[in-house]
Amino acid sequence: MLPAEPVAAAPSDAALIAAWQGGDEQAAAELVRRHARGLARFLSAAGALEADLDDLVQDTFIRAFRSVGKFRGQCQFRTWLLTIGGNVLKDAARRAKRTKLVPLDEELRASGGDPHERAVAGEAEGRLQECLRRLPRLQREVFLLRAQQGLEYQEIAAALGTTPGAARVHYHHAVKRLKEHLR
């Protein structure tokens, strides 16, 4: 039996960034494919309307590619992208000045399982999103980066230009307030 051909390892984000800087458009497309859903999840949880999601994701990537020369690898590309997404969302919200909530019925439509469980889960998510909206931006973003994206405090701190200790404090404040609101 012939030995299986080694599977080519997927290029790292850093390699794709370098390729994009060298003019490879497909490298940019691959970075979008790799991170678009995670970014969309973050933006949606942070308050983006689903109707605006595609535009916000695009704008975030455009802004990131424009300033990719400033990215020094202080954190992962994904984390850096999420913080840019936070800025894009803030700018969009300032422009639109309108309430940003994912309608509850969309969440319910997308969930599987028992209708009653779906309704309860949807209601809980809706309440959490409502509570998140009330948090200061930094607390909201730290909470989402930690609880939703599963990032370490070190990574969050590097992306937000703060210390891991401060990131931890923001997270705990956010959790405390969310629990109070959700009670």
Next chain:
Amino acid sequence: MNDDAMLQDAKLRELAHRLGAAAAERLDVERTAGAVVERLRTERRAEPRTWVQPAWLRIAAVAILLLGGGLVTRALVRQPTSGSALVIPLGEDLMDLTAEQLQEALGSLDQAPSEENLVDTGFEGLTAEELRAVLRTLEG
């Protein structure tokens, strides 16, 4: 941390993890990637023009400054200075001046005549030719 608090934390994390998942799943990633690449392509095409424009503007600004500076310098050079010009008080009889003084006056003014100077300036603003004409008139 007690069990209840841990359970609450775990529940919160689970909820947070689910937030936006459905909306993200519905995102057409291929279409988004295509749109981003197209926008980047458009920006790259527009880039050279964006960079050339300020360069041309800078060149134009330098040209305007040089031209303006040249005109100002020319105007200053053309203006008779108090050190080299002989001031002739109005009403004073030019016949009282010596030939040497008159020659000095003519020698210090060797610019071309100008219509405007004749209209709105005094003797100090007159060109050599105009002064000569004035002197000739006064000499009879």
